[in-house]
Amino acid sequence: MELSRPRGTRDFLFEEMKQRKVVASTLKRIFENYAYQEIKTPIFENLSLFTQKSGDEIVEQLYNFKDKGDRELALRPELTAPVARLYMAQMQKSPKPIKMYYYGSCFRYERPQAGRFRQFWQFGCEMIGGKSPEADAEIIAMASHSLKELELEGFEIHLGHLGILRGILDEEDITGKTQDHIMGLIDKGEPKLLQEFLDESEIEPDTQKILYKIIEMKGTSKLLDEVKELLKDRNKALEALFELEELVETLGMFQMEDYVLNLGIARGLDYYSGMVFEIYVPSLGAQKQICGGGTYNLVETFGGEKVESTGFAFGFDRLMAALIAQKKDLNLKVAADVFIAPISPKTRKAAFGIAQKLRYQGISVEVDLGRRKLKKLLSYAHNLGVRKVVLVGERDLEEGKLTLKDMETGNQTLVSEKELLEHIRS
Numbered sequence: 001m002e003l004s005r006p007r008g009t010r011d012f013l014f015e016e017m018k019q020r021k022v023v024a025s026t027l028k029r030i031f032e033n034y035a036y037q038e039i040k041t042p043i044f045e046n047l048s049l050f051t052q053k054s055g056d057e058i059v060e061q062l063y064n065f066k067d068k069g070d071r072e073l074a075l076r077p078e079l080t081a082p083v084a085r086l087y088m089a090q091m092q093k094s095p096k097p098i099k100m101y102y103y104g105s106c107f108r109y110e111r112p113q114a115g116r117f118r119q120f121w122q123f124g125c126e127m128i129g130g131k132s133p134e135a136d137a138e139i140i141a142m143a144s145h146s147l148k149e150l151e152l153e154g155f156e157i158h159l160g161h162l163g164i165l166r167g168i169l170d171e172e173d174i175t176g177k178t179q180d181h182i183m184g185l186i187d188k189g190e191p192k193l194l195q196e197f198l199d200e201s202e203i204e205p206d207t208q209k210i211l212y213k214i215i216e217m218k219g220t221s222k223l224l225d226e227v228k229e230l231l232k233d234r235n236k237a238l239e240a241l242f243e244l245e246e247l248v249e250t251l252g253m254f255q256m257e258d259y260v261l262n263l264g265i266a267r268g269l270d271y272y273s274g275m276v277f278e279i280y281v282p283s284l285g286a287q288k289q290i291c292g293g294g295t296y297n298l299v300e301t302f303g304g305e306k307v308e309s310t311g312f313a314f315g316f317d318r319l320m321a322a323l324i325a326q327k328k329d330l331n332l333k334v335a336a337d338v339f340i341a342p343i344s345p346k347t348r349k350a351a352f353g354i355a356q357k358l359r360y361q362g363i364s365v366e367v368d369l370g371r372r373k374l375k376k377l378l379s380y381a382h383n384l385g386v387r388k389v390v391l392v393g394e395r396d397l398e399e400g401k402l403t404l405k406d407m408e409t410g411n412q413t414l415v416s417e418k419e420l421l422e423h424i425r426s
C-alpha cells in the first residue's frame, strides 16, 4: 500500500518546525506590541460564510463537503470572513477598534506549485471598527515592522486604493458581479481578457483608456497629482484618491517612506472597498506575494451595521521560504539544554529524579532513554546539540555529587546536587 500525502500538503520536520516557531513568536511579539490580541476560530465553517459575498464560483477554489448531518461545510480558505462572523456573534457591543490576530492553516483547492499549496498557513490580523487614516497607517507600519524585525531583505510594500477603480466603474453603472469580475481580471493580470470583457460590457473607450492607465500607475507620492488630473470630474474615484492622499501623509508619522504607490492592485478577494496593500519579495518569482490586506466592510455584507475594518495576512509559508532563502539566522533553539547521562545501570533512577527536578525549574532536559554505554551517551548528546551533560556516576552519587560536562570546552566540574541548577544556568 502506498502511503502518500495528499497533493499540495507538506510534512514539517524538527528543524523547519523550530524555524517556524521562531518566526511565529517574533510576529506574535510585534503584533502584541501594537495591542493586538490572539483569537482562534474553527478550521471549518458553514460553506455559506464564504459564498455569501463571493457567490458560488468560489466553491471551485474551496475544500467543501457535507457532513453526516447533511450540512454544507468548507475548510476555511482564509480568516477574514470567520473573524467577521465571530465579531457579529459575540463582539458587536465591544468598544472599537477591536484588534485581533490569528495564526492558523487555510485550505484552497489550487494547482500546487512552488509557494502555492492546498494547505498553507496565514499569520494575520483584523482591526474591526475605528477606521481612520491613522488606523490604516498603523496596520501598514506593523506589517513593515514585523518584516524588519525578521531582518527580511528586499521586500516591497505596494499600496493602492480600490475605491479609485471601483469609483470609475460605479459611475459607469457597472456594479455587483460585473464589477467584481473586472476587478478579478485586473488582479490576475490578464490584459487581453480584460479588454475583451470591457468591450463586451460596452464601457466607453474614454473610460477604458483611463482604467488601463490607472492599472499601470506605480511610483512615489508624486504620482497623486497626475492621477488627480486624469480623474477630473469623476467624483467618486476622486474621493478615494483624496483618502489615499491622506493616508500617504499619515504614513509619514509612522516613519514609513519606503513603499510604492500602485494603483493597479485589485486583490483577489472581493470584499475589499478601500485602501489595499500587498507585499512582494521579487526573488520568490511567481509566488512573490507574501502578504495582502486592506479595508473591507464584510460585517455589512453579512447583514450587520457598517463597520469598516482593515486587516492583512502574511502567507506564512512564503515568508518562511523568503527567510530561509536569505539564510537568516533564526536563532534556533536545540531540542534540550541539558542531557542527563546515567553512566551505570544503578544510577538510572536517580538520573530521572534529577531530570524532573530540573524540568520543574524550567530547564529543558533530555535523559538517556536508550540505556546506552558511556561512549554512545556522549556521542548522542553531541548530536542533540546540548550545551551541557550531567554525568550521573555511582561513586559521585554516594557523595551527593554529579559531574557537569561543558560540551563546548570539554571541561568537567564536580558539583553538588544543590549547586547543579546554578551551574547549568551560569
Ligand code: HAM
Binding pocket: 077, 078, 079, 080, 108, 110, 115, 116, 117, 118, 119, 120, 121, 122, 124, 125, 126, 268, 269, 289, 290, 291, 292, 293, 294, 310, 311, 312, 313, 314, 315, 316, 317, 318
Ligand atoms: P490573500 O492575499 O488571499 O488575502 O492571502 C494572504 C496571503 O496568503 C497571500 O499574500 C499569500 O502570501 C498567501 N497565500 C494565499 N494562497 C496561498 C497558497 N495557496 N499557498 C501559499 N500561500 C498562499 C487573504 O486571505 C485576506 N484574508 C487577507 C486579509 C486579512 N485582508 C484583510 N484582512
